[in-house]
Amino acid sequence: MNAAVIYIRLLKPRETLLLAIIGLCTAIIAGEGSPPMDRFLLAAVTIIIGSGGTNGLTNYLDRNVDAMMKRTRHRVIPSGLITPEKALIWAGSLVIIGLALALYLHPYAFIAGISGVTAGLMFRKTWATHFLGILSSCGPLIVGWFAINPDVSPTILLLCLIILLWLPIHVWNLMIAARDDYLSAGVDIFPLNQGVDLTAKVSLILSIILFATCMLLYVAGEFGTVYLICSLIGCSMMVWATFNMMQSKDKDAAYRAFRVSAFPFLLLIFVAPCIDLWITGIS
Structure with a gap:
């Protein structure tokens, strides 16, 4: 190589x-x-x-x-x-x-x-x-x-809060999906020592709070329709993925939630405000 x-x-x-x-x-x-x-x-x-x-x-x-x-x-x-x-x-x-x-x-x-x-x-x-x-x-x-x-403005504080809420969901879903692999390597920290049920419930709660935070950013950041639509789509995907994980309690659902929480969610949340600002600038 x-x-x-x-x-x-x-x-x-x-x-x-x-x-x-x-x-x-x-x-x-x-x-x-x-x-x-x-x-x-x-x-x-x-x-x-x-x-x-x-x-x-x-x-x-x-x-x-x-x-x-x-x-x-x-x-x-x-x-x-x-x-x-x-x-x-x-x-x-x-x-x-x-x-x-x-x-x-x-x-x-x-x-x-x-x-x-x-x-x-x-x-x-x-x-x-x-x-x-x-x-x-x-x-x-x-x-x-x-x-x-x-x-320092409410916008940057809310953007950081979004990451604060997003990161545990993203990482925990991966760790649950690969739980046996982590445990075999001697890694035994939360959520590996708790299993799918508790992790899914906590992830769902965080996803709902994340949804509310993204809506608050819409108001505080004075963004437009593009951000509103994209954040509704992204947050709905996150809530649904974590809810499905809680219902099914299996590793495949955890992996799907992990995939949703990576590029799809963050791109929707961070690129959409830029598009709104460019549209506003052109108009």
């Missing part, structure tokens, strides 16, 4: 792409549809480098567990395509560069970045993992927003 491909795969390109999309959509929202191009491009570089580096560090830290799981043993470190030392140097360098760029953009962006990295290093595979991971997931939003707009 080409060396460049190996180094890119270490950074989890799909996850990095998703984080970059939501971060840059947040920058567009912060700029009311037309952010300054120089700041926007710098934010793009910062988010891609920082998110990729953080994902690479995650691969490095999880390498021993990944080697024991069927779902992850093909990753570049467990499969021997790259040594842990080289992976750490590559990912660590990107994180440092990303943090330096974030500091240049805005102190809040740097604080979000360093908090996410620190939480990831200290609380791997513990009960706090999912909640502290929110710091990392909100990082691209905070970088994107404060690169363009220095003011």
Whole structure:
């Protein structure tokens, strides 16, 4: 395999792409549809480098567990395509560069970045993992927003709240779908030690709160019909998927809920406001 491909795969390109999309959509929202191009491009570089580096560090830290799981043993470190030392140097360098760029953009962006990295290093595979991971997931939003707009507004707070509610649902559904794989690797944290029933009920409650939060963003962000329709579709999909998981109590339903909560939901929620702002700008 080409060396460049190996180094890119270490950074989890799909996850990095998703984080970059939501971060840059947040920058567009912060700029009311037309952010300054120089700041926007710098934010793009910062988010891609920082998110990729953080994902690479995650691969490095999880390498021993990944080697024991069927779902992850093909990753570049467990499969021997790259040594842990080289992976750490590559990912660590990107994180440092990303943090330096974030500091240049805005102190809040740097604080979000360093908090996410620190939480990831200290609380791997513990009960706090999912909640502290929110710091990392909100990082691209905070970088994107404060690169363009220095003011704290209800819009950025609600966007971060959406991620706060979304992340546990997304991660828990995957862990339930691959529960046996995780347990065989010695990972026994919530929700793995509880099973489908409780996880599905909590996920459904969070999905309903998430629905309400997305509707609140419609009002606070003064977005238009495109966002309203897309958020109704996305949130309805989430509620239905978690409700179906609660009813069926099987791993296939958990995996379907996981798939719905990834690209489909976040793209609907974050791209739609940008389209609304562009339509408003044209009209």
